[in-house]
Amino acid sequence: MSASVRRKLTTILAADADGYSRAMEADEVRAMAALQAARRVFAGLIERHHGRIANTAGDGLIAEFGSVVEAVQCAIEVQRELGADPDSALRFRIGVHLGDVMIDGDDLLGEGVNLAARLQAMAEPGGILISQQVYDQVQKKLSVGFEYLGERKPKNFEESVAVYGVTPPGAAPAKPAKGRSHQARAARPAARTAGAGELKPRIMRLLRVFGAIVAVLFAIDLATGGPMWAHWVALILATIAAYRAAPLMARGWLSVSDARLLVIIALLALINAFSWSGELWAIWPAAAIVLIALLGRLLARG
Incomplete structure (x- = not known):
């Protein structure tokens, strides 16, 4: 390891566009515009949640956060904002992991980054998957649902890891239920599925x-x-x-x-x-x- 490389514990967010190659084949201009628009959304929300973008190779990105809660909240808001645009040609998968990484200049390297990327690859388009380490930190701090998806063996990993899906609360109805305010309904935490x-x-x-x-x-x-x-x-x-x-x-x-x-x-x-x-x-x-x-x-x- 070179003298310029150091290690630290951090929260890694990995994101990648689903079907970007197909979108480019269908309409290069529209696909590139959608990617640029998505990158602006990512950049703005990552900065708002006190993170930084470490890598933007191709149609994906790697970001890091000092707070696990901020990282997951950022992922939720990114998917919400990107999903709100019906004309967008792209949907993103996101994986979040808390792990030890190596830092070489501005780059993040190591198994922690690889696991975040593998979680991202396992997610559904528009979805968010998190590791056990992330779940343990955020399960009682965010008003979202968590679904335990069992243990999965990521590609090129020797051991299986526990995987959780994040389910943001659904949009509040246009009219609140009788006797309950819109704010009360929106503030109620979603039911959580028990983890392992x-x-x-x-x-x-x-x-x-x-x-x-x-x-x-x-x-x-x-x-x-x-x-x-x-x-x-x-x-x-x-x-x-x-x-x-x-x-x-x-x-x-x-x-x-x-x-x-x-x-x-x-x-x-x-x-x-x-x-x-x-x-x-x-x-x-x-x-x-x-x-x-x-x-x-x-x-x-x-």
């Missing part, structure tokens, strides 16, 4: 409660004699717990939706086993579920 750190204890408590219920039911079942029935209740409760725990199962190759589909398929297989009559019928609805999921992904990509 919050979800795991909840699932463990749920399992303890369900376990106690199942134990009592099996005791009643055995005491009363007759055909066994408690295993059906146990199956229902186990399915509920597994479905709610799907975000904890998510990995780079397995999304939360995929995990929930696997729970449903497992439920079908267990119902088939518990009611076995010599026929493996669960394979057909399971195959249909997989086929529908694959078709949905293909249509979404198209």
